[in-house]
Structure formats: structure tokens, C-alpha cells
Amino acid sequence: MKIIIIGAGIAAVSAIKAIRQLNQDIDITVYGEEQHFPYKRIRLTKDLANGIDEEKLLIEKDDWYEANRVTLETGKKVTKINPEQHVIILSDGTIDKYSSLLLATGASNRVLTIKGIDKTGVYTLRSLEDGQDILKQAEKSKRAVIIGGGILGLEIAWSLIKLKKEVVIVEAMPRLIPRQLDGDSSQLLQKVVESHGVTVYTGTCVNEILGDDNVTGFITDNNVEMACDMVIHSTGICPNIELIKGAGIETNRGIIVNNRMQTSVPDVYAAGDVAEYEGEVLGLWNIASVQGDTAGKNMVGLTEAYETPATPMVMNAFHYSLFSIGNIDDNESDHAIIDEPVGNKYGKIWLRDGVITGALILGSIKELPPIKKAMDQKVKFSEVYDKEYSLGEFLSLAKEKQTKKEPQLANSML
């Protein structure tokens, strides 16, 4: 019996932990294209300004793999799989046979088709090497333009500001962090970001990156032309599915999995950024970890069903904190608790049928634990329909309900 895992990220590590909890004997081999042991990719944007220290980034130290009897082959790319014969093929032609296979190949950053995107001085941040390259270029650069005003773009911007660079953000959507913030909160955030000297263009696209071989500037679709020494693009991800082309595994945007992380082909599982569950590729660390855990358990015989956990988006940058969790669409809720913007603070909690469906708080993240707990436990807040609550009053109510021995679960109230 042998499990092969392709890809050495958090999904792989979580799967290994789950497998070893249940089975000490099965052989586990992991093939990872990168030269490194699995590391905390999420730290790359946050640690950028302090330099990137591989040792500090490792998810587990190298002796952990030995202690768990995992054969970890770094710097090894798998190029093909043949599910009928239960084999995988490496780029050097080596063939390995599995009884169960986990595809945990993650994602790559989306590359826009902009004129000049292939020039020297254009970067994207996905790997440790990308981070090191960005830092090297930043040393000799005065101004950087960041294409994409999502959370990663903003974290990169903050790191570059800390490195005393001039920073311009160009976001195609009408607001920053468009997927996780509403209009009011995004405007507030933009003010905070601009107060640190960042120039922000929203509703604007970079049309062309200028320069002969090296980047010298950019032009937007509304004819802003500006000089810059480097471009960093951060505009979403594409699951790494090339490897399975022709293998008969069902894909859409990612590899389609059921709630046991099984693909459409027997003995082949997928988890993390490469997997698509119920039409979604969420591209989040916690999701990759939980999916890896679910896959690992199911691969060694346990029947465990995955449920997508409510996973917050948290940002700590520009001396400012914020979080967004769940669904923040007004149209999909029937009630909202709102603290209108005061200074740099703002908060809104969305409910449907008395249960929190989403929340957004700017200026603080201490409210996250009680909100997340209430969401996880589906605590019912029927009282919000009878009386007007401020955000503070509502949070006190949430904490009060959670300290009760028997939480009022939504189901028990139906």
C-alpha cells in the first residue's frame, strides 16, 4: 500500500498528519516541484519587508518528515499521471506506482494578457523565490506599480511602503478588495491606504507596460502614464491542473471533488487550491488545510465528509486591521446590524433567518472570534427583528449566548 501526494504545500502536510493519525504503516511519498520543504506561503506578503527567511517559514522542520516516515522528494515535478495503471511519471521519466493518489498541486497566479507583461521587472508573488526576486528588484527601484487591489496586492503595497518605495495600486474593479468589502468599507480603507502615500486608481486597468526590455512605466485605459521601475501583478489564481490533462479526471476551473475529496476517478483525491468543491475554488490557507485533512482521512478508510468552514479574510497592514467573513451581499440577507463609519471604524453584520451570514469590521479584529463562533454554531438571534441593536450591543448578546451552557442552535429553534 502506498500513498503518493503530488505537491508539497499545506494541503499535503495536513493530509500527512491525518493519515499518520490513523495509519502508521502505509508508505507516503510526496513529490514537490519547489526545492523547499513545505512552507507558509501566506507569510510571503507579510514578511516581505523584513526579508524572507526560509527557516522561519517552514510548516514543519525537516526532521518531522523523517519522524513520520514520509519520503519527501523536493525539486521533483510530476508531469503525467495514468490512473488506469495507478502510476505517476516525473519530468525525468521516473515512474512511481500508487495505491492512492492525492493531487495537491495548488495554484499559480493568473497572468494578465497586457502588452509588456513579459518585460524584466514584472513580478508576481507566489513562491519564496518570487519574494526574493521582488526584494532584489525593490532595492534598486524607486516606484512600483501593483496591478490588483485585493488583499495580497495591498499587503505587498504595505511591505514596499515600509521599504520606502513609492507605490501605485491599479485596480480594475470600482473599489479595493472588491470581493470581500462593500462600498463604504472599501472607501474607508482606501483613505487609510492613501494616507500612507500610496496612489490608488480604481475602476482602471493597466493597458500597457512600457520599456524596451526593462520596465520603465505604464499606461492605463484612461490614459494615465507614469514612470515606474517594477510591476507586481496580483489578480487571482489558476488551479494547477495541466498535469492531469488526458487522465480522464473531471475538471472545471479546478479538479472537481466530492465531500470526501474524491475526484471522478477511483483512488485519486484532490485538495487545496487545485480542488473545486461545489463550484468554488476559494484559494485560502485554512480551506486547503481542512481539505487536506479530509482527503488524508478518507484515503486511509475513514468516511469523513468535508464542509466548507467559514473562513475570515483578515488584513493587518497600514497600521490598520480589518476582517470580512461569510456572505456580505445585502440581497442575500434579511437584516443587518450597522455601525456607520466613524473615523476609521466601521462595522456591519448580515443575518438571514436570525443567523449571522456575514460580517465586516474595519479598524479592529477583536470582534472576529465571537462572530466566527456564532457563525460556526449557527446561533439564532431572533431578537434583532424586534429591537434595534448597535454593533456593540449585538456583540455583547453574541458573547452572552455563547457563554450559556446550551448554545441556542438554529436547528433547535426551528
Ligand SMILES: Cc1cc2nc3c(=O)[nH]c(=O)nc-3n(C[C@H](O)[C@H](O)[C@H](O)COP(=O)(O)OP(=O)(O)OC[C@H]3O[C@@H](n4cnc5c(N)ncnc54)[C@H](O)[C@@H]3O)c2cc1C
Ligand atoms: C503571497 C501569498 C499570500 C497569501 N496569504 C493568504 C492569507 O493571508 N490567507 C489565506 O487564507 N490564504 C492566503 N494565501 C493563499 C494560500 O497560501 C493558499 O490557499 C495555500 O497555500 C494553498 O495550499 P495548497 O497546499 O493547496 O497549494 P500550494 O501552497 O500552492 O502548494 C502546492 C505545491 O505543489 C507544487 N506543484 C505544483 N505542480 C506540481 C507538479 N506537477 N509536481 C510537483 N509539485 C507540484 C507547487 O510548486 C507548490 O509548491 C496566500 C497566497 C500567497 C501566494
